[in-house]
């Protein structure tokens with residue numbers, strides 16, 4: 485279904501903000517202009533739920549901080565979503581593997597925190613089914629950024645006039 489991704493992601497963040505009033509500060513860098521894209525709202529919601537939950541889960545100390553950026557690339561009919569945390573980070577040689585099924589960086593830590601280690605593997609499947617890409621950048625003890633690149637509909641300036 486075609487949705488305004490700006491509205492969609494704002495709603496997801498609103499929901500997280502409500503349940504994390506006390507412990508997380510969310511910063512949004514989201515443009516005002518609508519950004520249309522054809523997605524499964526359910527599945528994309530699952531992806532954002534997991535990535536945002538990870539950003540909170542793998543971050544200690546308070547307040548936790550999560551920055552969300554949304555940017556359109558007008559040249560290629562694509563947009564990029566960036567979700568940045570200031571948490572535990574991931575060792576360099578393990579960053580690639582977080583998208584593998586059941587992979588968890590620290591098994592002991594992961595067991596205590598619950599979950600299955602499937603979140604990012606499922607997220608990757610969903611993003612790829614939407615002709616998108618998902619990847620991570622991370623520095624141990626500094627934080628992690630998850631990037632999601634997806635197709636979107638570019639509204640050309642000359643189309644505004646008609």
Ligand code: ATP
Nearest residue numbers: 538539542573582588589599600601602603604628
């Ligand atoms: P599930 O999502 O199934 O509840 P999970 O969160 O452990 O469990 P994934 O979301 O697939 O599984 O993440 C895989 C692993 O990647 C995590 O166990 C964690 O070690 C690491 N990871 C994911 N996101 C972050 C992050 N933002 N900061 C640090 N480590 C992360």
Ligand code: MG
Nearest residue numbers: 534538603604
């Ligand atoms: Mg997870």
